[in-house]
Amino acid sequence: MDKRCTRVPHIIMPKKGTDLSKWAVIACDQYTSEPEYWQETERVVGTAPSTLRLTLPEVYLEEADVSARISTIHQTMQQYVADGTLYTLPAGFVLTERQSGGAHPRRGLVLAMDLEDYEYKAGSQSLIRPTEKTVEERIPPRLAVRRGASLELPHIMILIDDPERTVIEPLFDKKDSFETLYDTDLMQNGGHITGWFIPEGDETEAIQQHLEALCDRDAFNKKYGCTDAHALLPYAVGDGNHSVATAKAYWDEVKQELSEAERADHPARFVLVEVVNIHDESLIIEPIHRLLFNVDVDDLLDASVAYFAKHGCSAELAAAGTGKADEHTQVFPFISDKRCGDLIVKNAPYSLPLASLQAFLDDYYASHADAKIDYIHGTDVIEARGTQPGNMGFFLPDIAKNDLFRGVIFDGVLPRKTFSMGEAHEKRYYLEAKAIVK
Template identity: 50%
Template structure:
């Protein structure tokens, strides 16, 4: 193992053999948006089906979550696995030598968002509350959501990531320097993404000198004194190098699958088993093209007046205003939530909230409310316009949430642990990662 490979391995980074369609392929039909987007908009996915009909496409090897509650999940998973094998047998996708891929993504709102495709060691990752591993979740993981996702992965021959993992690199030392010499790298793809997804380019990074520069830059970020000085921490804080930005439950599912596989392997077999690693896109939280957007809530089959009254009663001990059932003379700053229903728009304020973030105040209540109202369903929505469209329909209700400052993310996770689930989104739905690269996991 070279020095750079050893350094990367110590940091939980693995140089993968990435699979992509061959040159001359229709990349525009191949690449579709992350499966956890447009989960209340079947019309979007029907349009994707029309665009990709009869063509090799990642749509045929993923499970869009809009269909998760349909009755055909078993047959859909079986078909996905068959399509994966067929794409490999027919050489629709071919394997590159061990390398990273430098990614340049243009979206409707950003000229460039820079990333680096690599694999992370799941032995260095823990999504459970209070974890202090090198790789950590940034939001709470809903354990109940993992089994169906692990089931999809357990017989899959390849993985396709929509996972984006963040580094806190204010001086832009890891990814950005590679773009100054992008013209020297082999270009692997360069095409327009469907459905207003923008444009994407990818370059192969396999030269030892470039690998070494990445390893050295990451190693500097992981130096204990640098880490502790950056966040004004004591000597007992463990280093957080990689924070999961998008695809938290996908990475947690990969971890769960690896733990299942690992149980039947010897120590030696565990060291380089492909299921031990997960392919991700690494992005600098300080990248100018990375925008944090709030994730809103839309409730279905809900009595809005009843919910608003329940919201006030739930927090009455902490005082709230804007709700008839909640009376208080306290004037401390609170969390104000705008909402929309078929009857129009309104707002509710919770004073003296126990949670630091508005999303925590709202989600704690909604989790409790929905336990006693199982008929109410929830979806997590990107974009004010979609909240307005869905929330204003009879029987629905939409809550708007504010954005968070992305530069606060790492210190917040280090000091407070994972944020409430669905706290932020890295861009709007069409800016999410599109499936493109694959990797064997069997």
């Protein structure tokens, strides 16, 4: 790889003595249907300095006073800098360890990434890519918050596929040699997080070299069974993709007014992220099943066989439990009040089963306006509701961690709601900030 995607940022933190349990607030795109969560957060924070004052919970995006809220956010950012609530660290990374109730902590590395190496459009060949489809309609309201802001706060998780654990994990063997930057409980069932500061120098240079090694072309081709025709994918956006897309849209606006020299190091060009190894034991990747409403089961199943035949595959319907998946065969168990069984597809159009199924469902729904779909995490819900008259459920297979990157490499950006990664309370809390203006 002849280009370095990462940068060593100047991270901004609240001054010593700040109550970090009130400062740190969960990502703004969580609990969007639960205003009571955010009301309780308001109560907990009170008048204390908090990232709640620097972000806009998306539960309020449709409120009449959203413009006033955004203006207040921008003013508070400036106030926190001016009155010393915030201070800027020397250049460096932050090593993080988050306990959120599971058997294993989540371990990550906070650094900056170059938005010139990110693209979310279909067919993107960029080094940083989303794992799932970006809904462009979600960008403008977020862009309204970023315009006029002097700071950004990250809840973006960037995944690396590092099965040998060469980048992040070895740093914990020497964490005691790093300064503890924060060590705090997180409000509202968020668990506990610790961060260690790694100043710019030999250590950060070594980290970046290890990241670049993940893109060795020969090793990449061998890992995924691909050729030089496939674009390298060292970094996949696992969470917060619409935040990255918004940062990209903002940078595309800002850079129009800059010279080439000014573009090279402008702070808006780089976005603050947490890099996490997809093989981290804390990351549980679960499939999201499909629950269908207002469908004629026989018609839909017949349409599925016809669809896959039209696209160069062979598909058949078989008794439940008889389908056996392998590298050439994808199996989709289904359930309804009329019949249950397996939809078996051979030589499917996509390497990830969910992408194959969703491609068919998108095609079917385009000509069946009354049909509806919901995305369900648990099999018990599919079993309970999929057997109700007019309903139907498809069970999706587990997703191997290696297959997530492989799916993006071979199939492109995955369909929305392909997988889930952690419960709402496990999502990233805002702690660090970075300037996005000179």
